[in-house]
Amino acid sequence: MTGAPRSARTALNAPFANPQRPADESALDPDAMRQPLGNAWYCVGQARSLGTAGSRTGLRAVELNGEQIVLGRAPDGMPFALRDRCPHRGMALSKGRFDGDTLMCPFHGWRFGTDGRCRDVPTLSEHDAADFSRIQVQRFPIRESAGFLWVNPHIGPATGAVPEVPTLDFAPAGSLVVELVVEASFDLTTLSLVDPGHVAFVHDSWWFRPSKQLREKVKTFQPVPHGFVMTSHATTTSSPVYRLLGGVPEVEIEFRLPGVRLERIRAGEKRVANYTFATPLTPDRTLLTNALYWSMPALNLLKPVARPLMRQFLTQDQQVLQHAQDGLDRKPTMVLFGQGDLPSQWYFRLKREALESARDGRPFVNPLERRELRWRS
Ligand code: FES
């Protein structure tokens, strides 16, 4: 990494190259388009990192969109998310203890319920009339789905429907999760999830792409709520990963705001899902989470082999994104060019619509239309 000024990272002037719809910067807060969507669910780690109902677990500190958040799980199994900051003197509550009912700040022992309300100030004299019942720690909505925890960092009144949290539509026999921090902005990292053009150059490992030749691709895309989906029948010449399933698998790849890629593979009764989530940590750092789920118990044997391969795949993205970010730090513009870059433009159009519909207090209307795209990869 070079010492380029990281503060420049949010200033990405990307949506300019959209021929269908000239950028209308006047309508939106210009900063809003450069930041991750504020009102959306983001993956903050595996559900099991907080243990299960009844099991004794500690607190976990996570970072989300510049916010420090403490996560925990109550004995009834309900997870909770609070701002990781004691209102008294700013101490990180994640450094304290959770007894299953209250979190205790390690600095002066103030106690807070999992709803964020102050329950006790132990240093208060009986003769002190100060009322602590109105003291509160910010609480964030948290959900559990597909084996992960999802937090919406939005503060303030609700602003319309937000994109659904990803779910899994089969019972997995096993799963494999790899997480990697990328030193790049959320937008740049998320674009890699919808960018078919980089695959042949970045992910050229023998096990994923045995052929070095670029081939003409024709794929149909259609809008889905808050995103778009590509459906296809994988050919037998595809990656060995697909061939492992036997037959001619059906592949469906969905992209959904804020930064969710859901690849669903079906071959007869057999099911595999490869999910990728981007989570903004700070303006300069993005967490990439990749989860592979399968329905066939026999595949559990491949787990030790598959883990390093999945890590290698994600590391390929990590390296290239960090170098590209260095270039964008020097000049924050992109030229989105050709049909292979249309999904990247669609990302910005979806994001713009999410921001505009929230600002206008109206429902989100997907601005995309069904269409065929051609590119070589
Ligand atoms: S800083 Fe938390 S109790 Fe004082």
Ligand SMILES: [Fe+2]
């Ligand atoms: Fe990639």
